[in-house]
Amino acid sequence: MRRQFQSPIVLLGARLLSPYIMVFGWYVIIHGHYSPGGGFQGGALLAASVLLIRVAGGRRVARLQIQEFATTPLAVIGVVIYFATGLVAMAMGGYFLDYSALPIPGMEPEWLRYTGILIIEVGIGLAVMAILVMIYDNMVRGEDYA
Amino acid sequence: MIWELELIIYIFLALSAVVALEVKDLLVAVVMMTIFSFLMALLFVAMGAIDVGFTEAVIGAGVTGILFVVVVFQTSRKSND
Amino acid sequence: MFAGILIFAASDLPYRGDPDNLMHAEESITGTTVKGNYFIKNAYRDTRTPNMVTVVLGDYRSIDTFGEQVVIYTAGLITLLVLRKTRRRRA
Amino acid sequence: MLDFFLGHYAYWFTVILLCIGVYGILFKKNLIKKTIGLAILQISVVLYFVSIASKWDATVPVLNPDFPADQVANYLNPLPHTLMLTAIVVGVATLGVAFTLLLAIYNRYETLDEEELIEKLQ
Secondary structure (H helix, E strand, O other), rough: OOOOOOHHHHHHHHHHHHHHHHHHHHHHHHOOOOOOHHHHHHHHHHHHHHHHHHHHHHHHHHHOOOOOOHHHHHHHHHHHHOOOHHHHHHHHOOOOOOOHHHOOOOOOOHHHHHHHEEEHHHHHHHHHHHHHHHHHHHHHHOOOOO | OOOHHHHHHHHHHHHHHHHHOOOOOOHHHHHHHHHHHHHHHHHHHHOOEEEEEHHHHHHHHHHHHHHHHHHHHHHHHHOOO | HHHHHHHHOOOOOOOOOOOOOOOOOOOOOOOOEEEEHHHHHHHHHHHHOOOOHHHHHHHHHHHHHHHHHHHHHHHHHHHOOOOOHHHHOOO | HHHHHHHHHHHHHHHHHHHHHHHHHHHEEHHHHHHHHHHHHHHHHHHHHHHHEOOOOOOEEEEEOOOOOOOHHHEEEHHHHHHHHHHHHHHHEEEEEEHHHHHHHHHHOOOOHHHHHHHHOO
């Protein structure tokens, strides 16, 4: 509707800043056991790095990073990672989402629970990133900014 | 918990909330809403809830601000009250 | 007036930050155990993870977190369906 | 007297924020202003839950070997933090649904003011 003129300086700044935000998001997800962080915060940071390119560059540039039809399968993959972890634990004889029954050989039950928390946090991060980007894409559908 | 710092942040929170509701230009209201979220994240960290403060700083100031700006650009910018 | 009633009611709440509050006690007034102290004592011993918030989010209350994830997934699908239908009618 | 004030001022300011949010929902005519009021009310409830979890002279809930975990007065209560962490993320998702409905209303009726909307509905 209200079309802004395209500014190359803003686009350059966004392209410089976006990969570092994405790396910091993965760091927050992986390192969430020892410092403040976790799946929700890391997923929101990943979504912020994708939305920065989309706001600064418009659809033509954003199509090179993550395409619009790819967000729904990513959200499904995130939910399925979480659910499959619970189902595998239940198939191995534990309760639903009981990580100490996961079939990884050679680990004590405490470290198995540590690994289970890590797996489900990757799932949460993917789902949160995909859904926040999906809301933005549906709201600006058919119109081009910047 | 440092109670003098929390008292100052509380007063600024109430001020920014009132300004965000009373201003006529909707873009200014969105910016005041972002300031409100940042002060709230600062207050959470001062109370010791670092995870909640981190989440509020990322989501309340980043993603919600972008969504508000998109809605204001797609609809009208002026408000009658 | 609404604010006055709420402020008067809030003045009867227990003091903030007191470690002897009912919420931080070992047993509640109905005799059941309060789970917060259990989380603080046993989080590192059970999962070898220092961050207690992550442990409570991912291990002890993981089914709750799964419910939250399904809720935000449904919210994303609602935006997809509603906006696709209205844009098609307008065009 | 100072003790009473220190114990309760957080609750009073939380009540004031909640009343500002209710005022925004009830008396503002623009729908975006109503949404801002909704966000303020939601964050004030989160603030109440965080403020009842605090203890004097306690550290953040990340395990530190200098403070033994047997004495629970050393650490804050991690349970309300977890509940509010998920509440914020679900809050932004439901806010997205609210924006979606706003855009659908604007695409059909070309206005966001409440009185004009009622006139066009009749």
